[in-house]
Amino acid sequence: MTTPPARPLPIRPVRADDPAEVDRVYDICLRTGASGEDATSQFTDPRLLGEVYAGPYVRLVPELAFVLDGGAGVGAVGYVLGVADTAAFEDELERSWWPGLRRRYPRDAFPAGTPDAGVVELIHEPRRSPPELLREYPAHLHVDVLPEAQGGGNGRRLIETLLDALRDAGARGVHLGVAADNVNAQGFYEHLGFRRVEQAPGHVYGLRLA
Numbered sequence: 061m062t063t064p065p066a067r068p069l070p071i072r073p074v075r076a077d078d079p080a081e082v083d084r085v086y087d088i089c090l091r092t093g094a095s096g097e098d099a100t101s102q103f104t105d106p107r108l109l110g111e112v113y114a115g116p117y118v119r120l121v122p123e124l125a126f127v128l129d130g131g132a133g134v135g136a137v138g139y140v141l142g143v144a145d146t147a148a149f150e151d152e153l154e155r156s157w158w159p160g161l162r163r164r165y166p167r168d169a170f171p172a173g174t175p176d177a178g179v180v181e182l183i184h185e186p187r188r189s190p191p192e193l194l195r196e197y198p199a200h201l202h203v204d205v206l207p208e209a210q211g212g213g214n215g216r217r218l219i220e221t222l223l224d225a226l227r228d229a230g231a232r233g234v235h236l237g238v239a240a241d242n243v244n245a246q247g248f249y250e251h252l253g254f255r256r257v258e259q260a261p262g263h264v265y266g267l268r269l270a
Contacts, residue, residue, distance in 0.1 A: 066212040070129045071221050074139065076122035084136045085118055085127070086110030092204040095239040102175045108165070112179055113202055116157045117141035121149065124229070126221050128205060128214055138205030140218040144229040146189050146200050158183060192259055197233035197266040199226050219252060223269065232270040238263045 093099030128138035170176035
C-alpha cells in the first residue's frame with residue numbers, strides 16, 4: 061500500500077526565539093542530512109550538522125527563515141533558510157558564529173575519518189563561496205522537508221516563499237548546492253527554473269531573480 065502524498069501545509073516565519081522550534085529545525089537538518097535521507101545513525105553528536113547548516117541562519121538571518129508547520133503537537137516538518145548576501149554572511153560567521161563552535165568542538169573532538177570529524181573540519185576551515193559565483197548569484201538557500209511532508213507542493217511553496225523574500229531584499233540571483241548523488245533533487249530544482257552553474261565547484265544550481 062503506497063503512502064498518500066502530503067497535503068499542502070501552512071508556511072510561516074521561523075520562531076527564532078523559541079528553543080523548541082530551533083531544536084526542531086536542527087532535528088530536520090539531521091534527519092535529511094544524507095542527501096535527503098536520515099543521517100541520525102552517522103553522527104555521534106546529533107546537533108553538529110545543524111550547527112553548520114541550520115543554526116546560523118535561524119540566529120543571524122531569521123527574517124529569511126521559514127518553516128512548514130505540521131500543526132499542533134508536531135511543529136515544523138520542513139524549512140527553507142537563506143541569505144541575500146552570501147559574502148557578508150560568511151564574514152559574519154567568522155566574526156560571531158565559528159569562534160564559539162571552534163571552542164566547543166576542537167579539531168580532535170572526534171576520531172579522524174568520522175562524519176563528525178568532517179563537519180568539525182568545516183567549522184575550523186569553512187569554505188568561502190567563489191567570487192565568480194557570487195557576482196551572478198549572491199544569495200543562497202538551504203531547503204529540507206521531512207518525508208512525511210514531501211509532496212503536495214510543499215517543497216516548491218517553501219522555495220517560492222523564500223524567493224519572494226530575497227527579491228524584496230534586492231538579491232539579483234540565488235544559488236544552492238546539491239549532492240552529486242541526489243538526482244531527484246537536481247530534477248526538482250531544474251523544474252523550478254534553477255540551472256547548473258558550470259563555473260562553480262561541485263553540483264551548484266543558480267536562479268536569476270532580477
